[in-house]
Amino acid sequence: MKDCKFLIVFLLFSLFAAAQKHKDFSVIAYYTGDNKQIDTYDVKKLTHIIYSFCHLKEGKLNVDTAKDSAAIKHLVSLKSINPKLKVMLSLGGWGGCEPCSEGFDSAEKIAVFAKSVQEVNTYFKCDGLDLDWEYPTIEGFPGHKFQPQDKSNFTALVVALRNALGPKNELSFAAGGFMKYLKEAVDWKAIIPLVDRVNIMSYDLVNGYAVVTGHHTPLYSSRIEDESTNKAVDYLLKLGVPAKKLVIGAAFYTRIWKDVASINSGLYQSGAATNGIDFKDFETKLTKEKGWNYFWDEKAQAPYWYNEKEQLFATGDDLKSVAVKTNYVIKKKLGGIMFWELILDKNQDGMVEAIDKVKRIN
Numbered sequence: 001m002k003d004c005k006f007l008i009v010f011l012l013f014s015l016f017a018a019a020q021k022h023k024d025f026s027v028i029a030y031y032t033g034d035n036k037q038i039d040t041y042d043v044k045k046l047t048h049i050i051y052s053f054c055h056l057k058e059g060k061l062n063v064d065t066a067k068d069s070a071a072i073k074h075l076v077s078l079k080s081i082n083p084k085l086k087v088m089l090s091l092g093g094w095g096g097c098e099p100c101s102e103g104f105d106s107a108e109k110i111a112v113f114a115k116s117v118q119e120v121n122t123y124f125k126c127d128g129l130d131l132d133w134e135y136p137t138i139e140g141f142p143g144h145k146f147q148p149q150d151k152s153n154f155t156a157l158v159v160a161l162r163n164a165l166g167p168k169n170e171l172s173f174a175a176g177g178f179m180k181y182l183k184e185a186v187d188w189k190a191i192i193p194l195v196d197r198v199n200i201m202s203y204d205l206v207n208g209y210a211v212v213t214g215h216h217t218p219l220y221s222s223r224i225e226d227e228s229t230n231k232a233v234d235y236l237l238k239l240g241v242p243a244k245k246l247v248i249g250a251a252f253y254t255r256i257w258k259d260v261a262s263i264n265s266g267l268y269q270s271g272a273a274t275n276g277i278d279f280k281d282f283e284t285k286l287t288k289e290k291g292w293n294y295f296w297d298e299k300a301q302a303p304y305w306y307n308e309k310e311q312l313f314a315t316g317d318d319l320k321s322v323a324v325k326t327n328y329v330i331k332k333k334l335g336g337i338m339f340w341e342l343i344l345d346k347n348q349d350g351m352v353e354a355i356d357k358v359k360r361i362n
Contacts, residue, residue, distance in 0.1 A: 024244060024335070024336075025047075025329065025330070025335075025336045025337075025359055026047045026048055026197065026247060026335055026336030026337075026338075027045060027046050027047050027048070027336060027337060027338075027352070027355055027356070027359075028046070028047065028048040028049075028050060028199065028247060028336060028337070028338035028339070029046050029048065029049050029050070029338070029339060029341070029342040029352070030050050030052050030090070030338065030339065030340050030341040030342065031049050031050065031051055031052060031071075031075070031341060031342045031343065032051075032052050032053075032341055032343065033071065033342070033343045034067060034070070034071050035067075035070045035071045035073070035074035035075075036074075037343055038071075038074065038075060038078065038342075040347045041342060041345070041347060041352070042352070042353075043078050043081055043082050043085060044081065044082045045352050045353070045355075045356045046082070046085060046352070047084065047085065047086065047336070048085070048086045048087075048088060048127075048338075049075050049078075049085065049086075049087050049088070049342070050088045050089070050090045050130045050338075051068070051071060051072050051075060051087065051088070051089050051090060052090045052093055052132070052341070053090050053091065053092055053093040053096045053132065054068070054089050054090065054091050054120075055091065055092070055096055055097075056091065056092075056097065056099050056100060056103045056113070059103060059109055059112045059113055059116075060112065060113060060116035061089070061091060061113065061116045061117045061120050061129075063089075063120065063124075069124075072087070072089070072124050072126065073124065075087045076124060076125050076126060086127040086128070086170060087124075087126050087127055088126060088127055088128045088129060088130050088170060088172070089120065089121065089124075089126055089128075089129055089130070090129070090130040090131075090132050090174075091129065091130070091131055091132060091133070092131065092132040092133050092134065093132050093134070094134050094140075094141060095134075095141045095144075096132070097132070097133045097134060097140075097141075097144065098141070098143075098144050098145075100133045100136070100144075101136070101144070101145040101146055101147055101150055101153075102145060104150075104153045104154070104156075104157050105147075105149065105153055107156065110153070110156055110157050110160045111160060113157070113160075114157075114160035114161050114163070114164040115164060117129050117161060117164055117165065118164040118165060121165065121169060126169075127169055127170055128165055128169040128170030128171055128172070128196075129161060129165065129169075129170075129171055129172075130171075130172045130173065130174060130199065131157070131158075131161075131171075131172070131173035131174065132173070132174040133154070133173070134174070134176070135176055135181055135185050136150035136151060136153070136154040136185050136186060137150040137151045137154070137184055137185045137186070138180055138181060138184050138185050150185075151184075151185065151186060151187055152187070154185075154186050154187070154191070155186070155187050155190045155191055158171070158173075158190075158191045158194050158195060159194060162194040162195075170196045170197075171194065171195050171196055172195055172196055172197045172198065172199055172247075173186075173191075173195060173198060173199065174199045174201055175198050175199065175200050175201065176201055177200045177201045177202035177203070177204075177205055177227065177229065177232045177249065178205055178227045178232070179227065179231070179232075179235070182232060182235050182236065183235075188236070188239050188241060189239070189240070192240075192241050192242070192245060195245065196245070197245050197246070197247050197335050197336075198236070198241065198245055198246055198247065199247045199249065199338045200229070200232050200233070200236075200246060200247065200248050200249055201249050201340075202217060202228070202229035202232055202248050202249040202250075203216055203217035203249050203250065203251035203317075203340065204216055204217075204251070204255070205217065205218070205226075205227040205228065206227075206255070206315070207255070207273075208255065208273040209273070210257075210273065211270055211271065211272065212268060212269065212270055212271070213257045213260055213266055213267060213268060213269050213270075213271050213313045213315070214226065214267070214268060214315065215228075215267075215297065215300050215302045215304065215315050216251065216254075216255045216315045216316065217229070217249070217250065217251040217302065217315070217316060217317050217321075218297070218300035218301065218302040219300065219301040219302060219321065219324060219325055219328060220299060220300050220301055221299075221300070222297055222299040222300045226300075228300065229248050229249070229325065229328070230328075232248075233246055233248065233332065233334070243332060243333045243334050243335070244333065244334070244335045245335055246334045246335055247334065247335045247336045247337060247338050248325060248328070248329060248334060248337055248338070249337070249338050249339060249340065250317045250321075250322050250325055250337055250338070250339040250340075250351065250355075251316050251317045251339070251340060252278065252279040252280075252316075252317065252339055252340065252341060252342075252344035252345050252351055253276050253277065253278050253279060253316055253340075253344050254276040254277045254286070254305070254314040254315060254316035255273065255276050255314070255315050255316065256273070256274050256275065256276050256277065256312055256313065256314045256315075257271030257272060257273055257274065257312070257313045258271060258272050258273075258274045258310075258311065258312055259271050259272055259311055260306070260311050260312060260313040261311070262306070262308050262311070265293070265295055265304070265306040265313075266304070266306040266311075266312075266313030267295075267297075267304055267306075267313070269313065271313060274312075276314070276316070277314065277316075278344040279316070279317070279318070279344050279345055279346065279350065279351055280344060280345060280346045280347075280350065282318065286305055286314065290307070291307040291308065291309045291310055292305045292306070292307045292312075292314070293305065293306055293307070293308070296320070301321065301324050302315070302317075302321050303315075303316070303317075303318045303320065303321055317351070319350075319351065319354045322337075322351050322354045322355055323354050323355075323357070323358050325337060326354070326355050326358040326359065327358055327362065330358070330359075330362050337355060339351065
């Protein structure tokens with residue numbers, strides 16, 4: 001009888017320990033869909049959904065359309081399925097923060113915006129804000145204003161938002177995963193104590209403006225000069241950013257270049273960017289039958305594809321690389337993984353499932 005009781009206690013303890021092991025591992029989905037698409041995904045595997053995007057309009061946080069409003073309300077209602085789910089709003093995005101440099105260039109403007117964030121957050125019963133200003137201080141979207149004072153203004157913005165949202169709501173920001181952003185764009189020491197996490201955009205590290213191919217979302221740098229997830233993480237850890245506040249990014253899409261020579265199976269060759277492929281379409285479009293060959297870069301821990309007949313090169317994440325990234329988060333004791341974006345995933349047996357599977361077996 002004693003042995004039986006001991007076994008029961010041991011099993012209960014083991015189950016509790018397994019549940020607690022990665023309770024701080026955030027799985028964060030950026031979401032641009034409507035109030036129906038989300039229902040085709042298993043939200044119980046997510047800790048956060050960040051609705052993308054809201055914008056700066058007349059100095060305030062603006063939910064642009066009735067469609068956006070309906071989507072946000074439905075996302076919040078999903079807490080009935082996953083009570084621990086956090087639903088956040090996001091400001092900006094690539095191309096979506098054109099007025100930000102001037103819009104946050106005074107204490108008065110920042111105060112108006114912070115108040116509006118608090119009001120919108122309360123109205124929708126959301127859980128905070130993700131700042132996706134691409135980028136303060138350095139050049140981002142072509143033609144968007146950037147200036148040196150953006151750095152101090154970004155700090156003032158974070159301070160005001162933290163005060164407006166209070167301690168119960170969350171505040172995060174999407175950070176460029178490349179060294180120029182990491183070294184120049186923001187004042188890390190000033191803002192890190194005030195935010196819950198940094199969502200490192202460790203994708204598009206070779207972007208659509210590049211004329212030479214490469215890995216756009218590698219875990220490690222194959223060459224010294226290459227940007228990578230690990231390079232960004234190591235830099236921030238050395239600055240003293242707590243590991244638990246760092247969230248790495250995964251891409252649920254490829255970037256593709258055309259007119260790429262077959263040398264080195266297209267890797268590090270000249271080319272011109274063209275349309276990519278969503279992960280949910282890999283099985284029908286990125287296939288051997290359509291001329292694509294699959295390669296795995298052991299140094300980068302990243303896949304790539306080459307179509308010799310069409311002279312096309314593709315780079316992105318897949319099930320293997322996302323699993324490797326998830327293991328990396330666990331090993332480094334980071335805060336979690338985020339991705340752009342949920343509606344590019346398969347409804348079943350996709351990227352989110354690959355992340356969840358690694359969490360469950362570790």
